[in-house]
Amino acid sequence: MNGAPGPDTTLVHAGTFAVLGPDGGVRGRRGTSPDGLFHRDARHLSRWTLTVDGAAPEVLVPSSGEASALCVLTPPGTRDEPAAYTVFCEQAVSAGVLTESLRLVNNRPVPVEAVLSLTADADFADQFELRSDKRRYEKDGARRTASTDGDGVTFTYERGAWRSRTTVRSSPAPAAIRPVRAPDTAHRLDWHLELPSHGAAELLLTVTAFAHGAPAPAAVRTPAEAVAEHAADTAAFTASPLPIPAGAPEGLADACARGLSDLAALRVPANGPDGERVLVPAAGIPWFLTLFGRDSLFTSLFALPYRPELAEGTLRALAATQGTAYDADRGEQPGRIVHEIRHGELAHFRQVPYGRYYGSVDATPLFPVLLDSYTETTGDRTLATRLEDQARAAVSWMFRDGGLDESGYLVYSPDPKGLVNQNWKDSEGAICFLDGSQAEGPIAVAEAQGYAYDALVRTARLARSVWGDAAYADRLDSAAADLRERFLRDFWMPGPDFPALALDGRGRQVDSLASDAGHLLWSGILDAPHAERVGRRLLEPDFFSGWAIRTLASGRPGYHPLSYHRGTCWPHDNAVILLGLARCGLKEETRKVALGLLEASAHHGHRLPEVMAGYARSQHPRPVPYPHSCSPQAWAAATPLAVLTALRETEH
Template identity: 75%
Template sequence: MNGTADITLVRAGTFAVLGAEGGITGRRGTSPDGLFRRDARHLSLWSLTVDGAAPTVLVPPGGDEPSVCVLTPPGTRDEPPAYTVFREQALGDGVLTERLRLVSNRADNTTAIVNLCVDSDFADQFELRSDGRHYNKDGARRTVRVESDGVTFGYARGDWLSRTTVTTAPAPAAVAPLGAEGTAHRLEWQLSLAGHGTAELLLTVAAHPHGSPAPKPLVTPSEAASVGAADTAAFVGEVQLPMPDDSPAGLAAACARGLADLATLRVPTIGPDGEELRVPGAGVPWFLTLFGRDSLLTSHFALPYRPELAADTLAALAATQGSRYDADRGEQPGRIVHEIRHGELAHFRQVPYGRYYGSVDATPLFLVLLDSYTQATSESTLAARLEPHARAAIAWMFRDGGLEDDGYLRYTPDPNGLVNQNWKDSAGAICFRNGTQAEGPIAVAEAQGYAYDALVRTARLSREVWNDPGWADELDAAAAALRTRFLRDFWMPEPDFPALALDGQGRQVDSLASDAGHLLWSGILDRSHAQRVGRRLLQPDFFSGWAIRTLAAGQPGYHPLSYHRGTCWPHDNAIILLGLARCGLAPEARTLALSLLEAAAHHDNRLPEVMAGYGRAEHPKPLPYPHSCTPQAWAAATPLAILTALLHADGST
């Protein structure tokens, strides 16, 4: 039996992508493998041979930690394999640890020659997915030092220093370079096995990126897995979820799987006063870091059940809130960050993502979550502490966001960053019906809803927590005016549906898009218009039978495998589902909830980041999007939003 699927291990901001046999080949492109920490690959080669041959997979890993696979060297019916190899791997904090156990299948004593080829290329994640783009790294130097019990790889470029240490027990009998160039080395052991006896190797890879604390001490896979399991269990089992009386099949299992994924996706960061926090990183493999929009929406979905995620996310985003004008990074005073990067290319500003602020919606969503947290917990301490940050965020919405100009939150395509700065941030996503990308400054529909909700909620905080009723009145008036002009400018009479956006000339971007469903959640539409939108989204051109498409089928711009122009995103559907519940469309909410849960059941109760837009009539199972990231935080939190919607489908959300 040959295993082919990769295994992904995630823990505390570190992740590893391993082949089914437990190896790493150094792949690049859309599906790299390796050991990663803080945006760098710390292990790019991990290749095992026994007696000169690569073992094959007898039993692939089962998906649990520690990850265990069973391997056999080559053999035939007449000459069965001499050994069986049990390979056990797990992640600690910055550490990949492995136990190799060789079991002799022969009655006589024997010696197994085990070789492990290892290397660390320290590639930045932006390099790995750059489609061949060359980044100038003049002066960079990779080194390798042979230790008594393994090897240490080093990387230096100016003040940037990183290292990866491979430690083994027992120590290798020999260590030799793989070739005249490069840093790859071969470690060799000669393991004596009695008849039907066993021999073991313990291997540890410690990743120590620039600017990070040293990894935790050496642990075995079972110890690492035990620590990880205890951490996950504390998060998953902390509070029992309130399942509805008519709970649909799969809801409890999907929520449990989502919570388990959220537990592993939490990444360490710091708050405004240097306090240690754990926030939901957006996802694996490309986005295991603090993301404004993703972390905020994930925390909102989980808020009724795990409010600590919201508290930490709000504090972490307050600590990184914009304080000056920096055009390269899109930073502006009061603006909430889009994403944080820790890698080499960000350090040397070869990509604008050390801190990149190119998001039109993270700032209002920050305000929405701040009030939502205060209401959900009846705790005003955090809101009081973050009052200056909230006031700065409101100031940004008016001054730099555009509310002060023509009354709408807008973004201008960034030549150094993102063309689109809403959640549909791929080039071409904000398109007219004919598929043509709108030109900016662009006002996307859902961001206006978020802005409205942010104004209403901040007004409430101003009255109830900050004791400033005068400012609250100003914010309420601004919200009411935004609600009135939005319906006037965005509503398209003929399709009886809101436009996707207004372009820089004020023209309606007339695609029928899922963004309209976000307006139900934010409350910017009155109940009549909201219900018309909600019912329209459940029509066959929008609703695939599994989920609502990002763009309704039948339009020239629609493509079922386009990232944002026809695929189905669980988190997008979660927002729509909460909106359906809010405006009293209980039957529609239940239809969408059941379909999402059925989709999750086809993915082992785990919703992927995104699914293809093909409908049930075209294929009996939800079809994957080719480059979907898994696990992904807001997809993991979607079952929790489903639960909330089903509990409050009478309009009380």
């Protein structure tokens, strides 16, 4: 359909998503806002353009909705001769399928013939091709074709043994199907529908994505079927009530409900270590509807007290993909937890290192942190017993390859084939000195040392309480105590009375004042006096925007309110800090950050974005959006649950 002005609608369910224009259409955009039908990292529908009676339809009601997208269209009309009929359109997605219902209602007392034409195409672009970084990937031997049959068209993509296809089927069958123009594979489907006097006719369309290496999607013929499936899945996940305390801040219940609904939609299937099917929280739309080590771990940690099944699924999936060998191209090392899983063509041909990419310094320590947290929260020792080998392997990686044995800290070096920075602030230039210059590696970022400390303490607890290995527990406790003592000595900056963001490859303190310090309160690596000083410092105006704590304190050369990691405000970052403030008993600070996040949430329909600009509340009465924020996004969706936990802890 035709891209009339207005916002896009995003539908997401079961690992598939569609980005549709106000008229329900797809124009094949690239860059920061791609549209289309996406499944397993590929765009399976790149054009979907409707004309009615030979012209683009007028949009009476633009597309909107979540379980399904609804819009109302008409042929062009005038005040003196209004449209002969109206098209009520509903679209929905399920696993690998987009369904569309067009109900045409005759507005006149005489029969009317409606002439509809739909132009469809599938470019099978890998999501990495669609980004705005201008990279071009060689695809020797790739071939796109299209074939027709009585009720639709099939688009096929082949490159060597790689084969994907997309089918478009309709009921009733088209009167004609014809190619639009070479060399494109786009085809036009035409219908002539008879509408009786004040009567109606219906056209059903089904787009099915058959991705390489994936099972065939289940048959879904109507939006109603897809909506019912979506509603059942969401209800099963969201039905259990949350323990919202009496007198809770305004908006907390709404933000938590919105977050749970988004988390339900963002779950994608994965396999556990025994081949069992599990559901895990994917990172976000549009670029990251897949398992991410760090993102899925933090999302599961925030949701753990209320939806422990997310943690169980995440732990099983990450155990199944844990590194087993050395592979420099993708950063794999034995025991290392994967950073990102990709299923697309470019990953298959290793043109990007993301089939399984392991370039993360923090996912590996966070794995045993979540495992012990799950055991402690649920009282279920079964999972810790099943994943003992994987937890031990993760700890071994921290010492052997992560740097604890050699330098005493978890470190990473820039990856020429992957990420320059391998902590959560993974954009280039994010780990910077006060003057804004990027630190050079091997780099030891502050928060990763806290995660390592917590991982050692928690794995020691599992060794004693579940695995029955006191000697191993003693060794880990000793290593943790040593790390805690050294960290304060090497990272604390006496002048600003604050931890350094990192140590660079020469052991120099990277002296930016950064939000990473707040993670140290959550992990427990700081003693109480130092933790309290950090917690209070983070609420000063150069850090706290009024909505949230900035990634970098304002007023310094490296700060930029629209920089991805050097001045923006990330809800998940604030969630970790909130849990740390609550752990330290800083009740006033906890409540101030919680209220800021909830008020920001209210300005976004109670859905927190991935990231917000760093402008102060005094500069603008609403949170200023970051222009390229993912939405929905998993750890932002789970942030209200962390807010709930922090507020409950400070009330006790």
